[in-house]
Amino acid sequence: MTVLVVGLSHRSAPVAMLERAAASGDDLVKLLHEVHDSTHVAETLIVSTCNRVEVYAVVDKFHGGVSDISELLARHAGVTLDELSRHLYVHYEDRAVQHAFSVACGLESMVVGESQILGQMRQAFRLAQAEGTVGRDLHELIQQALRVGKRAHAETGVDKAGASLVSVGLTIAEGHLGELSGRRALVVGAGAMSGLAVATLARAGIGEIIVANRTFDRARRLAEGAEAPARAIELADLTAALAEADLVISCTGATGLVIAAEQVPHASHRRFFLDLALPHDVDPAVGALPGVALAGLDDLRTAEEAAQALGPRAVEAVRRIVADEVAAFLSAARAAAVAPTVVALRSKAAEVVEAELARLAGRLPGLDDRDRAEIAQTVRRVVDKLLHAPTVRVKELASAPGGDTYAAALRELFDLDPKAPEAVARPDIEGSAS
Structure with a gap:
């Protein structure tokens, strides 16, 4: 399962198309469930504002997910898929994370740095959570995006460098x-x-x-x-x-x-x-x-150009923050992805140890409790030492791009049940937007 973003904004579409694609109230809830119920989508939320309509989704297949979401957006907007597609943009995996963080910081807004988008993303998350269409992956992505947006505003002041839409409108009004x-x-x-x-x-x-x-x-x-x-x-x-x-x-x-x-x-x-x-x-x-x-x-x-002229240094500082936060988020996500495999490996090793100790107890019934405890401790210590270096190393390797191949290698080499890591990795998520 990976994150996909399909959307259109003031950068890619005229206002007339954005008006058709915009969703609110019951229409937004309906579209949210239609996307969530589509074949290739496991989680979703929709950010619909005056200058963007974006579907964030966790999908099992890239092409299937893009097709499902694009067709539903076109149907909602009352246009053909060909009409809508020329205005759509798609971000997948690492680029989807970067886009989410950039949006939260206001880098993708009509007025760069505006802070209203933070509230809009939070509102979109809460609606999806209330409707049961968001799970672990989008929960972690959006929560981190909101934190990155707050950090960018606090450390760079970009929300002050970029005037609000209202401020820009008032400048026009004064003319x-x-x-x-x-x-x-x-x-x-x-x-x-x-x-x-x-x-x-x-x-x-x-x-x-x-x-x-x-x-x-x-x-x-x-x-x-x-x-x-x-x-x-x-x-x-x-x-x-x-x-x-x-x-x-x-x-x-x-x-x-x-x-x-x-x-x-x-x-x-x-x-x-x-x-x-x-x-x-x-x-x-x-x-x-x-x-x-x-x-x-x-x-x-x-x-947007006016805002950048007001605060180019702030905008560049935000871009650096986004780059650093994306790298840290992806590294942590890759490391977390291998953790269930490590847990499954250690669980299997523990089962083997217990089975062998039980067999030894059957063969040597005369062992007293002290000797039996000493043998058990020794065997467990040996197994722990043998597993320590490879499990630590695989976590380090997994934090780099392509690191998921190391988890796959562990599962293959030790014949681990692929469902065991999945069971550890996907507990029920409870929580609310910060």
């Missing part, structure tokens, strides 16, 4: 509106991205923040926690709020449009709409209204 300080902003939605928007607007000195959400209590809680004057409104009052706002940021999880062009009243002041949702919240026709500018995810595609 249209001018100084943002003292202006009125409307945030539509109350999820994680909306919380980030409210915090970023407060730091920008916005005069007032209005939060609109389908669930009023969530909007109220977000407004109450803002470090700027803020108030919550019902979604039914959205049209009136749109007339008042200078800046509108929409980032809901709705499956259809939230803001239609006919909902946006004419106003004497200039207005800027920032649509960070996937699928889009804002009708593209809004951008054609007098005095209105609209920016979406497509307009933020240059943000």
Whole structure:
């Protein structure tokens, strides 16, 4: 069983395709189980965000796993496999580990270094865990990826060098509106991205923040926690709020449009709409209204270069951390993979020793307890000394690439039951995301 990643992101696909492939709510749970129930997949989780949809899976066959997952993604997106395949990327074994760590550190994000992806990966893991589609291998991979992401942020500050999507959007907004300080902003939605928007607007000195959400209590809680004057409104009052706002940021999880062009009243002041949702919240026709500018995810595609220009040293430092962590993770995984074979070898040796001691007791019934104990200790000591050097050495050799061949050699040479190492290697995993 090995780890496979099949996905598409802002780097490989246009926003229109990402919108079709994105999954949330019941659709995400359904896709998760469809992947998990496919022929070649043993474990899976799905990371679906505004700029990436990635399936992480443990598979028994590479080609079979890629085929299963690609076909299910195409069916979910409502496109042909040929249409989707040109936008897909595939990572396997070592490269899958490197990709997971890079994603967690924000190196693969539209805005390099952004930290929101950590929460998104953690949420994906928890959903898969709750649905019973994740096991030992993905548990260890994702938990380590989350730790690597935290380490990268703590040691390099790359999450500060790379501005958030909201920050980049506000830079674009300033080009249209001018100084943002003292202006009125409307945030539509109350999820994680909306919380980030409210915090970023407060730091920008916005005069007032209005939060609109389908669930009023969530909007109220977000407004109450803002470090700027803020108030919550019902979604039914959205049209009136749109007339008042200078800046509108929409980032809901709705499956259809939230803001239609006919909902946006004419106003004497200039207005800027920032649509960070996937699928889009804002009708593209809004951008054609007098005095209105609209920016979406497509307009933020240059943000990666901007972030790297802000912090090239931090980005390079993160890449070194990822390389070191990948090497350590793979080395530990290879060493752990041989451990069950070593346990099986020692178990077989112990069984042989006990059988021979029992036979000796039958042949020499006159031995007293002291002599019998001394003989047993001597035989066990001899076996331990004979096995010590090869078992230590095979663990060392196993940590290098191709080290699994040494475990296979041990099983062949000592005629070990191949199921014995597997039984030791795969206990039930219980735990939660850190």
